[in-house]
């Protein structure tokens with residue numbers, strides 16, 4: 412398949428058509444395994460999607476931030492058995508420092524918040540769109556990089572931060588033409604699992620490991636999950652208690668099963684559902700106790716968007732992480748956020764027939780009708796560009812090619828610089844949609 416590097420390297424073409432015979436030193440033309448090129452047509456779709464990410468971030472009054480893709484490995488080393496840590500794309504740099512291509516963005520956000528210290532008035536509402544990496548054995552042929560839109564709120568302890576974040580997700584889906592009949596957002600709270608573990612006197616240090624294992628529900632069989640939970644040292648009745656609670660689908664069931672112990676979790680969730688009514692996105696969300704998310708540091712509300720046909724992996728996900736900063740040696744700041752990848756959403760849009768048709772569009776093509784008019788053509792081009800027109804200055808082509816090119820790039824106008832017109836200070840303009848044609852003073856062309 413052309414996208415895997417196991418195929419023989421394509422010999423570079425020599426300006427002609429079709430590969431020349433592969434010679435010595437032919438470089439591998441495919442990108443590294445599990446990574447993607449973005450040629451123009453792919454890049455237009457990516458830009459379209461990212462522009463929506465940015466516009467929603469603007470609507471919710473978030474500020475854009477950015478960080479190096481390369482971070483200290485220590486930022487991501489956690490002992491909870493997360494897939495993200497097991498697949499860390501890490502290495503020693505030439506200075507012997509342990510570094511990693513970031514697998515997620517939240518730790519970088521936390522690092523920057525700590526760096527900024529208390530000088531930054533809270534709350535902070537930050538977003539970024541960045542590439543994230545994992546090193547996975549290619550046996551499963553999965554990608555090793557994707558782009559993630561991250562929205563995070565620092566300094567808001569209550570669920571109104573989660574309510575804002577969920578509105579961002581809903582606004583994004585609505586802008587893409589996705590309806591609540593296509594996608595839902597299931598939410599729960601890790602406090603639910605904490606209550607179950609406390610009820611069974613499970614030591615608190617096992618909490619994150621249990622969450623990481625439970626998150627594999629739906630990807631692994633229930634028996635495998637039970638075996639993994641037992642292997643962490645959980646008593647079997649605790650395992651059964653966890654499995655039973657995870658099947659709960661309503662807050663009233665949750666209250667019945669867990670009683671007052673779950674009061675805090677239930678209160679958070681009820682408040683969030685109430686906010687949802689006020690924001691107007693209640694039909695997008697549902698309680699589902701099986702949602703725990705697979706990152707060790709979540710401490711409260713967790714949520715993920717899913718396709719209701721159940722064919723795709725989670726489209727995005729996130730949650731509250733009130734104790735991440737102290738793991739980096741700082742004072743804790745309440746925080747919550749989500750990550751929204753660029754791959755599953757595109758699959759969903761393809762399935763729903765919602766992918767936009769994004770063709771190239773240029774305002775003007777300027778073409779000198781003979782060689783000694785290249786200077787005047789450049790002058791006309793420069794003036795149009797200074798007026799904000801996108802201009803393709805075409806040289807050394809036959810007029811027939813120029814018309815074909817104009818069609819290919821959906822140009823609005825063709826500006827022809829001819830000898831006799833130029834001597835009178837004029838150029839000829841063709842409006843390509845109407846075939847209307849007229850002369851205009853070169854200096855007055857806008």
Ligand SMILES: Nc1ccc(Br)nc1
Pocket residue numbers: 495514515543544545554555556557
């Ligand atoms: N964390 C992570 C990174 C890269 C990909 Br592809 N998926 C998940």
